[in-house]
Every structure is written in structure tokens, then in C-alpha cells.
Amino acid sequence: MEIYLATFEALSAIREGLVDPDGALSNWDEDSADPCSWSMITCNSDNLVTALGAPGQGLSGSLSWMIANLTNLKQVLLQNNYITGHIPKELGYLPNLQTLDISNNKLSGYIPESLGFLKHLQYLRLNNNSFGGAVPLSLASLPQLAFLDLSFNNLSGPVTTFPTKTFNILGNPLICGNHSSEKCSGLILARPLSFPINPSSDVQEDDLGLSRLGNLRIFTFKELQNATDNFSVKNILGAGGFGNVYRGKLGDGMFVAVKRLKDLTGTTGESQFRTELEMISLAVHRNLLRVIGYCATPNERLLVYPYMSNGSVASRLRGKPALDWQMRKRIAIGAARGLLYLHEQCDPKIIHRDVKAANVLLDDYFEAVVGDFGLAKLLDHAESHVTTAVRGTVGHIAPEYLSTGQSSEKTDVFGFGILLLELITGMRVLEFGKSVNQKGAMLEWVKKTQKEQKIELLVDRELGTNYDQIEVGEMLQVAILCTQYVPVHRPKMSEVVRMLEGDGLAEKWAASHNYINAPGKYSCESYKSRSNEDMDRDQSSVFGMTMNMDGDYDAHCMELSGPR
Secondary structure: OHHHHHHHHHHHHHHHHEEOOOOOOOOOOOOOOOHHHOOOEEEOOOOOEEEEEOOOOOOEEOOOHHHHHOOOOOEEEOOOOOOOOOOOHHHHHOOOOOEEEOOOOOOEEEOOHHHHHOOOOOEEEOOOOEEEEOOOHHHHHOOOOOEEEOOOOEEOEEEOOOOOOEEEOOOOOEEEOOOOOOEOOOOOOOOOOOOOOOOOOOOOHHHHOOEEEOOEEEOOHHHHHHHOOOOOHHHEEEEEOOEEEEEEEOOOOOEEEEEEEOOOOOOOOHHHHHHHHHHHHOOOOOOEOOOOEEEEOOOOEEEEEEOOOOOEHHHHHHOOOOOOHHHHHHHHHHHHHHHHHHHHHOOOOOOOOOOOHHHEEEOOOOOEEEOOOOHHHHHOOOOOOOOOOOOOOOOOOOHHHHHHOOOOHHHHHHHHHHHHHHHHHOOOHHHHHHHOOOOOOHHHHHHHHHHOOOHHHOOOHHHOOOOOHHHHHHHHHHHHHHOOOOHHHOOOHHHHHHHHOOOOHHHHHHHOHHHHOOOOOOOOHHHHOOOHHHHHHHHHHHHOOOOOOOHHHHHHHHHHOOOO
């Protein structure tokens, strides 16, 4: 009886700790005397719980430490959810655990040393979270561990050798070897960093004749030509300022997106191209689109990415069914986290220069993935960020970048603010500007609408009344903060993430009250010397989505940038 009571209490505590918006655990009924009848639970013939499996169920919240009371557990499968918090150290006290998969969540903190007590553990996946600190040495002593994936976290410090058949630590700022200062990158480890589709297969990439540069696969032009049916028009996913993107199918059956870069005159040579590309490939984060390979010839530059079947945020905003409000909020936070990584956690930092809904893709779990970062630098041969041609999309370009060609993190923050407006309104900037029945600039009208508390005028009609008015109002405030005219007035992306997650917005909004209500005053020294005529011209170029905008201006916008 004590075992059943402990099981019931443990499962109840797990249920209470998790947020279950889709009702996946709805039949975990406290009035039921048999937890083995509950969904996501597996029991053995003795009615003892041996598996908890709820992958991809939209669960959030945290994982209760009382899971340790389920001492007969052999499998814990909670991957592809949105669970936050830390791994309970008590998880390491499950004597029979063989499989632990909590990958693709939003977990953070340190990986507990206690996981090294799981002597029967064979399969451990902690990848695609936000774990920090060092990799516990205790994991190296697990006698039966055959599969370990710690990739795409923020783990640091030295990494030891693990006795696993398959081992992945890609996408962490780790140091390889006991006495090396060299960061772990690509395939420099003795263990393979890619998992075979069939875990029992011993076939490795070297045996297949695949060439690699660091963690990038080098494709021949013929391979990509075959994959895309000779770059057939029917395979075009998008066409934009950097070139066309094609859907492709590799020889092994994997679907990819192939970007065929254009305007190669004056770009970097092959050697520098490879160097820049390898640097970009080291920017690995759950909310960033990773480059998996490339092709470089004297006349061609092609980049290969994973294929995102759910398309871009821009296409989803125009498609059916409409993205619901919670999905839009998740997209905003995910994209913000990706940009935060580029700006503040990537060394050297990367300025995107074209943040917009068309450049934010959605993976199989509708997680936001920022694409096209680093491409501007690949195609600009100049050393500085000042370029002869401004790369970006009218309506998304920050005023200082448009007028001077000088980009910075705050350039991206401006574009992100416009992205937030697109998520709120469901419209592209040009469409939104045309719909504004007034003569002032679009952003000024947004500020006026917010001040008058008429937020419902901005919200996408496809949402109907199915949105949280307070959350929309808060996102609108963040958008306004991000699109201030003077760069120094805009928040950093780390501040944007915190505000979108509900921390610090009220204080930031109150502190910014003066310059939000006085957009014509420019406190930065670099702006003092500029004439009012220059400022007016920049305002009209960036914010001038007015009823007077003519077809020629529309054509110019489309020529400058289309869907990526």
C-alpha cells in the first residue's frame, strides 16, 4: 500500500508542477485509484510505474523533485515540450532508469552530478536547452551509457572523454582536452558528433565519402544541382536580396533548403568565404537556423540549411488557419532569444541587418528560428560594418542605417520592433502602413493608438477576441521601445527578452516616457549636427507608410527586398 501511495503522490506532484494547456494529462484524476490507467503512464505486470512518456505535448512549468519516488521508472520521455527550471538532482536517485530524454525544452541551470549515479542509464538526451556550467565528470563513469547528446546548450569548461558509442556536444563553448584552450568545434572530437538514423549502424560519414570543414559538410555543385532538379523554378521556396532559396532532397533522402547567393561581384574570395562561414556555423542556438553545409566555386556560393516545413512567420501570418495569440507570443520570445545570442553571447557578435517576419522560420514544433544572419558580412567585402549598399527591407530598416550605412545591435532591435507589430497586426509593414487612415507616419500612429488605449484597432482581425488584451498591450509597448528613432534609446535584446517574459517592462516604459513622447528630440551627439531636412527625409523613408505612398515607392520597396 505504501508503494501505491508514494506513486500516487509523486504523479500528483508532477502534474501540479506542469502546465498542460492541451489537456494531455487531463485524466490524471485524483479520484482514480489506478494511476496505471492514466495517459502517458506505462506500468509493468505488478502495476508499478515503469515509464513516463509525454513528448511533444505542449507542457510547460517545472519538473517536480518527487519524480524520485517513482523508483521503478525505466524511461522518462519529456522531449519537445516547454518545461523550464532546473533538472531536479533527485532524478539521479532512480535506480532503474535506462532512458532519460528531456531534450528540446527550456531547462536551465547546471546538469546535476547526481546523474552519474544512474548506473543502468543507456540513453541520455539533454540537447537543445539552456544548461550552463561544466559537464559533470560523473557522467564519464556511467558504465552502460551508449548514447549521449548535450548539444546546443551553453555548457563551458573542459570536457572529458565519454565511453559512449555516440556523443554530441556541438554548439557549446566547451574546451576540448584537459590542457587545451581550443574550443570544441565540429568534428575535432574523437567521438562522432552526428547520430546515425539507425543507432545500431556503425556507418560513419567518413565511410560515405563526405567532406567536411569543421562541422560543415562540403557539397559539390553537382550534388546540389541534382538535389534541386537543376535549381528548378518549381522548387523555389523564396526569392530575395541575397538570392533564391530552393527546396532540395539529398541522395540520402534528407530534405534541405539551398540558398544560391547572387551578386557575387566584389565579394570575399573562397578562402575568406569559408572562414566567415565557419564562424557563422559556430553560432548555434535553438532559435537560430544552423548552416549544415556549403558549396563554393569560382562562380557559385551556395549554403545548405535544414528544411523548415512550416515555412516563415510571414507566410503563416498570411495563411490559414491563423496563428493564435499564444503562438505569436512564443514566436516573439523565441526570435528575441535568437537575436540575444547573436548580439551578446556569440563571439564575435553578429549583426543580422534584416530582421523581419520572412526571416524568422518555424521548425517542426513551431519554434521560432531566425535565419539569414551573417549573410550580409559574407557578401560585403569591406572590413567595417559601413557598406556602400544598405542591405535590408524598407519599413524594417533603422533610420541611422538607412541614412549612414552604419549598423549595430540597435539596428536589429529596430527591425525586431517592427516584427512585433507584424505579429500583433498580422500585416506586413507596407500593408499596415497603407491601411492607416491618417497622414502621419505609421509608428507615430501606433504610439498614438497605444496612448489612447485603442489597442483593438491594431490587433489582427483573424484573432477575433481570442487574445489577451493585457499581453497585447505589453508587446505593443516593447515594440514602441524597440523602434525609438535614436539608437541609444532602444533596449538591448537581453532587456527585450526579459520584458517579453514579463520582467522589467513597467520600469523601462516609465523611464522612457520622455523620449517616447518627444520623438523629434535627438540626444545623441552624432545626430546633433544633422539638419532637420535630413531627419525629415530619413523619417519619411523609414516611417513614411502614409496614404500618399505611390506605386513607384512600392516597386522600390519590393526591389530592395522580397521574401528570403
